Amino acid sequence: GQNIDQPTEMTATEGAIVQINCTYQTSGFNGLFWYQQHAGEAPTFLSYNVLDGLEEKGRFSSFLSRSKGYSYLLLKELQMKDSASYLCAVSDSNYQLIWGAGTKLIIKP
Amino acid sequence: SAVISQKPSRDICQRGTSLTIQCQVDSQVTMMFWYRQQPGQSLTLIATANQGSEATYESGFVIDKFPISRPNLTFSTLTVSNMSPEDSSIYLCSVGVADYNEQFFGPGTRLTVL
Numbered sequence: 553g554q555n556i557d558q559p560t561e562m563t564a565t566e567g568a569i570v571q572i573n574c575t576y577q578t579s580g581f582n583g584l585f586w587y588q589q590h591a592g593e594a595p596t597f598l599s600y601n602v603l604d605g606l607e608e609k610g611r612f613s614s615f616l617s618r619s620k621g622y623s624y625l626l627l628k629e630l631q632m633k634d635s636a637s638y639l640c641a642v643s644d645s646n647y648q649l650i651w652g653a654g655t656k657l658i659i660k661p
Numbered sequence: 662s663a664v665i666s667q668k669p670s671r672d673i674c675q676r677g678t679s680l681t682i683q684c685q686v687d688s689q690v691t692m693m694f695w696y697r698q699q700p701g702q703s704l705t706l707i708a709t710a711n712q713g714s715e716a717t718y719e720s721g722f723v724i725d726k727f728p729i730s731r732p733n734l735t736f737s738t739l740t741v742s743n744m745s746p747e748d749s750s751i752y753l754c755s756v757g758v759a760d761y762n763e764q765f766f767g768p769g770t771r772l773t774v775l
Contacts, residue, residue: 595766596766600763651704
């Protein structure tokens, strides 16, 4: 079957760095997405990786290793507004997105 | 990118009734998706709606319960039929954008069934 695993919840301190991991097993692979979802709002796109390596976009970076079925989202210089759920999703062989359950990130002052 | 609106934004409905949710996109898109997100949970795909063909439903979802229309490339509706309290959820439409099939989401419809 298809499976996306990510931690349920993480806590970090304002100004610090946090890494949210995602492992996946899917039928085919056409890219991995990270989305941010604030409570009561729709998910918004953060990043896309289809090749191995690190993609950096401001305070956020995303890494992919296809051979290991592994990705992480790295958030630097954490701000209180980064408190949200972070969803990992993989595009499978049919270009359908398979979603993880999401990681709730709590930022403390 | 795409800008997506949904109506209604929220509703409270009685058991046994039906609600139709509308999704409007500001550009023509081929692929539209309907998701359900229950409190504290991730997204569950209900169906894929492509213009000119019948919607494709995921396991556990049937057309009689969730009929979908896709009359053109900018609009779709999802009906939640014969509702029960278990249907209380947020319903989201999204569209697939070319290049690398990134999905953009509408703001969601928060449904409460009493």
